[in-house]
Amino acid sequence: MLQRLLGERPALCNSLSLEYGTEQPDHVDSLFMTPRTPSHLVAAWVALEDCTPESGLLRYWPGSHRIRPYVFSNGERHFLPGELGTWTAWMQDQVRQHGLQSELFRARKGDVFIWNAQLLHGGSPIADRGRTRRSVVFHYFSESDCRAMGYRLVPESGGFWIRRSRQPIPGSLNAWLRKHAGRTVRHLRALFAHRNGSGNPS
Ligand SMILES: O=C(O)CCC(=O)C(=O)O
Numbered sequence: 001m002l003q004r005l006l007g008e009r010p011a012l013c014n015s016l017s018l019e020y021g022t023e024q025p026d027h028v029d030s031l032f033m034t035p036r037t038p039s040h041l042v043a044a045w046v047a048l049e050d051c052t053p054e055s056g057l058l059r060y061w062p063g064s065h066r067i068r069p070y071v072f073s074n075g076e077r078h079f080l081p082g083e084l085g086t087w088t089a090w091m092q093d094q095v096r097q098h099g100l101q102s103e104l105f106r107a108r109k110g111d112v113f114i115w116n117a118q119l120l121h122g123g124s125p126i127a128d129r130g131r132t133r134r135s136v137v138f139h140y141f142s143e144s145d146c147r148a149m150g151y152r153l154v155p156e157s158g159g160f161w162i163r164r165s166r167q168p169i170p171g172s173l174n175a176w177l178r179k180h181a182g183r184t185v186r187h188l189r190a191l192f193a194h195r196n197g198s199g200n201p202s
Pocket residue numbers: 016018021022023024029043057058059121122123124135137
């Protein structure tokens with residue numbers, strides 16, 4: 001299926017295991033995982049349980065994949081953090097112009113949603129924070145793009161996976177923690193030292 005969609009063998013770029021809804025703002029994956037060939041990114045989202053509306057369902061905008069890819073001020077399709085606000089306003093305007101409406105994916109266990117590099121999607125608000133929404137997501141590039149980028153490909157089940165270090169997930173707790181890790185550790189140390197009556201936080 002992925003090979004048919006990409007026109008060649010897929011190479012797994014990353015996989016995400018989600019226990020809860022993400023409440024991610026609407027986005028297109030190619031902003032963050034930017035394929036060399038604009039259409040050469042496909043995502044497969046797999047429900048690991050029946051998803052309830054309170055758990056923050058996956059939201060998507062049918063037809064949004066036809067909106068032309070946005071080009072940032074440096075001429076690239078990969079996002080510039082300082083221009084994400086401009087991108088959001090531009091995308092909202094495109095959605096209005098194309099008369100698009102969002103839909104929620106009320107997935108049943110085992111359902112798979114495959115989307116295109118340019119499909120606008122996100123996580124809807126979670127109404128019940130105790131409700132899980134277990135799912136796994138896989139993002140794939142094409143073999144030719146990966147070879148052109150010099151990625152190390154490992155053959156697997158008719159496709160490949162890319163050997164590389166763990167990547168931060170934009171907007172995720174991981175990315176936030178990595179960015180703030182030093183400060184958080186210093187803060188915790190200071191707190192610990194204070195509680196133990198020591199004047200020296202190190
Ligand atoms: O599961 C979600 O709420 C969104 C996941 C997503 O945007 C992605 O994996 O690309």
